Amino acid sequence: MTISEQPATLRERKKLRTRQALIDTAVTLFGERGFDSTPLDALLEQVEVSRRTFFRNFRSKEDVALTAVKQLWDVYLDVFDGIEKSGPLADVFLSAMLTTLERMDEGWYRRFPLTLRLIADSPALDGHTLRHCAEVQAEIARQLDEQNRLELRLLIEFFVAAWRCALDEWLPDCTPGELPAILRRVCSTMNSALSLEA
Amino acid sequence: MTISEQPATLRERKKLRTRQALIDTAVTLFGERGFDSTPLDALLEQVEVSRRTFFRNFRSKEDVALTAVKQLWDVYLDVFDGIEKSGPLADVFLSAMLTTLERMDEGWYRRFPLTLRLIADSPALDGHTLRHCAEVQAEIARQLDEQNRLELRLLIEFFVAAWRCALDEWLPDCTPGELPAILRRVCSTMNSALSLEA
DNA sequence: TTCCAAAATGCCACAGTGTGGCGTTTGCTC
DNA sequence: GAGCAAACGCCACACTGTGGCATTTTGGAA
Structure with a gap:
């Protein structure tokens, strides 16, 4: 396994969940519509997070992909x-x-x-x-x-x-x-x- | 020599001159102030060309550098x-x-x-x-x-x-x-x- | 010399990415 | 339940890159 640590606290689990959702959705969404031609907002809208939170988890659009x-x-x-x-x-x-x-x-x-x-x-x-x-x-x-x-x-x-x-x-x-x-x-x-x- | 062709027409010579000015100024300017921390506008202002003309000659800020x-x-x-x-x-x-x-x-x-x-x-x-x-x-x-x-x-x-x-x-x-x-x-x-x- | 067409430029507005401030919500702890 | 810190959302901003359109400049031909 890559990393299978179970974070005890609920907050960290929640954070990891949105992070994972961003990763999964990014790969599939960019795969369907193309990386360059898919605005970051499309990803944020689908996962329902603000741009601010996204950039707290990833350095760039490339990073998450x-x-x-x-x-x-x-x-x-x-x-x-x-x-x-x-x-x-x-x-x-x-x-x-x-x-x-x-x-x-x-x-x-x-x-x-x-x-x-x-x-x-x-x-x-x-x-x-x-x-x-x-x-x-x-x-x-x-x-x-x-x-x-x-x-x-x-x-x-x-x-x-x-x-x-x-x-x-x-x-x-x-x-x-x-x-x-x-x-x-x-x-x-x-x-x-x-x-x-x- | 890389390319020493002498374009006959004045227009092409002029275009090459501004292109070369952009290249020279870019290397020195970015060298002095850093590539990431130097806005493209600083280069355009120094060479006295508009953004439009710049992007007709180069694909990106990285390109000219x-x-x-x-x-x-x-x-x-x-x-x-x-x-x-x-x-x-x-x-x-x-x-x-x-x-x-x-x-x-x-x-x-x-x-x-x-x-x-x-x-x-x-x-x-x-x-x-x-x-x-x-x-x-x-x-x-x-x-x-x-x-x-x-x-x-x-x-x-x-x-x-x-x-x-x-x-x-x-x-x-x-x-x-x-x-x-x-x-x-x-x-x-x-x-x-x-x-x-x- | 003069005039026209093409090329190059400048200006303007816009989309997209990435950053910082700031108030608000959420979860942790006592 | 109260206080506290972390995470979040909203907003405004800087920077890169693109497209439309009017203007100027240049080359060439009458």
């Missing part, structure tokens, strides 16, 4: 933090992602493909996602801070690139069980990609 | 289109960029470092740049359309990642002559990065 992506990387950073780092780092990055994928719940596997399609259709969302990936990469590098800064930085870039490639291959079907296999295949292709001939 | 980046990739795509593709593709990508760097003029080498600093300070600009890189990558892939789609896609991702790493290493000094050497060094590190151990 990309919640599934952020959740994934949050879990990834958590998994990566607790994983044993030995052997080839590329394998560590990969197995951390495989573990992460196992932790995500069914709700996430429903929302994530929808989010990917939103991203594919909206340059603004794509830019936001890439920027978020960059932040995650910086965070990973911070955790590993070693001497081979350049090689480490490159490897992180390569892995995230492989992940995005895997998502592109997964996008048409989006069968949850196939994603790990696709990611493995893409990662095993990395070496031969570097020596590709024209 | 990132002109140097777009110019680079425009030249790169042009160089890459005419280059001989033989041997390791990674070398082809690298030499195309080296040729591109030789083609850029002094004005560009003055604006480009300023632009890089703007990007480093503004997440919005960073997102726009990454998105633009993605479009360039898609264009390169389109030119090469072969059978090994996955390996090709990965290699392109890796090269652009290496380029961004090189820029990060170059950013502190920004000595124009050092960039090719840095890029060569980063590219030669790609192989060992993949086999990095924890």
Whole structure:
């Protein structure tokens, strides 16, 4: 599961409920009417919250649409933090992602493909996602801070690139069980990609 | 040189002059006062053009700030289109960029470092740049359309990642002559990065 | 030189996003 | 039930980006 904490107080539960309603409604609504062509007010009206409350929960319109992506990387950073780092780092990055994928719940596997399609259709969302990936990469590098800064930085870039490639291959079907296999295949292709001939 | 065409007609020269004034003023003004905290009106007032004319020349506030980046990739795509593709593709990508760097003029080498600093300070600009890189990558892939789609896609991702790493290493000094050497060094590190151990 | 058509510009109004102030409601605690 | 703090809704505002329309400027041709 991503996060299954049960907040004791009623107030926090209520707050979480509207937050979740905003997330769910956003993905479906933007999916139906398009992200760019759907005013934020349409979402607020449907969930029945004021703009003020929305912006207390999310930084931007893009933020709420990309919640599934952020959740994934949050879990990834958590998994990566607790994983044993030995052997080839590329394998560590990969197995951390495989573990992460196992932790995500069914709700996430429903929302994530929808989010990917939103991203594919909206340059603004794509830019936001890439920027978020960059932040995650910086965070990973911070955790590993070693001497081979350049090689480490490159490897992180390569892995995230492989992940995005895997998502592109997964996008048409989006069968949850196939994603790990696709990611493995893409990662095993990395070496031969570097020596590709024209 | 990037583009040194002399438009015959006075009208086009005038238009290019205001366009160039917008570009130059934007980089310096945003550099002084920050991209996010500088209203577009400040730029328009300084160059003495209306908002309407600005948006006929540029798609957005980010667009004008990132002109140097777009110019680079425009030249790169042009160089890459005419280059001989033989041997390791990674070398082809690298030499195309080296040729591109030789083609850029002094004005560009003055604006480009300023632009890089703007990007480093503004997440919005960073997102726009990454998105633009993605479009360039898609264009390169389109030119090469072969059978090994996955390996090709990965290699392109890796090269652009290496380029961004090189820029990060170059950013502190920004000595124009050092960039090719840095890029060569980063590219030669790609192989060992993949086999990095924890 | 003069006149016309096209292009470029400026002005105005509007939609949409995001922020801050401020009063009001709601839930927590005693 | 009373007091308190958190969350909320309403309002006004700044900024970005778009479209309509009148005006000026320029290129070209009579």
